[in-house]
Amino acid sequence: MGRQPCCDKVGLKRGPWTIEEDHKLTNFVLNNGIICWRKVPKLAGLLRCGKSCRLRWINYLRPGLKRGSFTDSEENQIIQLHSRLGNRRNISNTDGSIDIEPVNYLFLVTQERIFSRWSKIASHFPGRTDNEIKNHWNTRIKKKLKQLGLDSQKPFEIEKSQKNYGNKNNMNSDSSSSNKQEAIRLESRPEDDHGMKVCPKKAEKPEEMKATVDETNDPLNNYQMLCGSSDLDWLKESNNVSMGETACVEEEYWVDGVDSFLSWDSFVHVEDKFFPSWEIGN
DNA sequence: AAGGTTTCCAACCGCAGACAG
DNA sequence: CCTGTCTGCGGTTGGAAACCT
Incomplete structure (x- = not known):
């Protein structure tokens, strides 16, 4: 029925x-x-x-509604909130636990797997509605991200890039697959002059990889270039990433380029600074 | 000026959770 | 516990407005 x-x-x-x-x-x-x-x-x-x-x-x-376009700071805040509050709807279990590590939202953008909580995001913008924010995301922000090339990768290409660079935040990580991934990861590591696999931290990246990781897949750099804004500097700092410099933190390097710059944790660290009243997962 | 294209947003649809009986 | 109802949410769409050629 x-x-x-x-x-x-x-x-x-x-x-x-x-x-x-x-x-x-x-x-x-x-x-x-x-x-x-x-x-x-x-x-x-x-x-x-x-x-x-x-x-x-x-x-x-409804009284008190705020009309008009979003400011740059509002837009940045939406992105931050989206990264925190989004992507959770379809990955949590009934008991509230999460099967997979919270993945970077930009990575999900590339796979068209955005499950946001617009109402929660809207609750941080008095006078704004969830529908308004959702529309803004779909018409403006998403487009900007697309312009950054973050939607250009097909699933196959993402998989390929994960083989090349490893992916700490793989969404289907069971023990066997993580062993597999670990093997791939080790196999994919660059070699030194003696043919030994070296820690990527110390390894020189191939030229084409540099371009991909440092420029194309650095959403913050690109977003700033696009918007002419320096509002996101705090985020880079929180990731130990400065402009024009690639993050090379142990274990953090061998994730997808996008993940390494915008990890879930990076938002956690700045939570108190920017959004002290947040209650995660509510 | 006219026609075509793109952008934007109000409104709709369907799903899922909460809750009452 | 089951079933039906209601509400809220997120994704999508239709069409008006803006922009382009």
């Missing part, structure tokens, strides 16, 4: 709201409050479904 529709849609109006409808809904909610959205349209004299009324109220009519 399929789920019943939220309301009887026969005879109900759809599409853009008129001024008259807005007035009716606003007056009703202000005078009566919100008891049951399903009953609102009937009581307010509207030919809309309750769901539509709720959406209209929350996203457009």
Whole structure:
């Protein structure tokens, strides 16, 4: 048995709201409050479904809404919040535990696997709605990330790059596959003059790899170049990465280039500094 | 000026969780 | 515990507005 529709849609109006409808809904909610959205349209004299009324109220009519474009700092904050609050919806178990290590959100962007919590992000922006932030992400921020080339890698290419560089944050890491990955990782390590595998920390990266890791896959550098903003310097500092310098921290180097610069932990470290009131996973 | 293309955002849809009976 | 209802959320879409040729 399929789920019943939220309301009887026969005879109900759809599409853009008129001024008259807005007035009716606003007056009703202000005078009566919100008891049951399903009953609102009937009581307010509207030919809309309750769901539509709720959406209209929350996203457009609710008092205190802040209209207008997002500032650079708001945009940066959205990116930060997205990296913290996003990507969790579909990876946690029913008991709240997480099967995989929280992965870098930009890595997920490249695979079109974004599961954000827009309402939580919106809660950090008084007067902004989740829908507004979601729209901004999809139309502006996502596009900027695409311009950075972060969506250009096909899954195959990502897999290939993981073989080349290793991937600490692999999403399907069971014990056998991690052994496999470890082998791949070791195999992929550069060799010194004597043919010995060396720690990448000490190894000179191949020229083509330098370009990939240092420039193409450095989202912060690219984002700054694109936006002409230095707002993200704090993030680089938190990762021990300075402009034009590649992070080379033990164990951190052998992750995907993107991960190494924007690890989940990097946001954790700055949490108190920027968002002291955060409650993770709520 | 006209037609085509792109951008943007309000609104819709379907799913999932919470909750009441 | 099961079932149905309601609400909230995230992804997607349609069309108006802006921009380009």
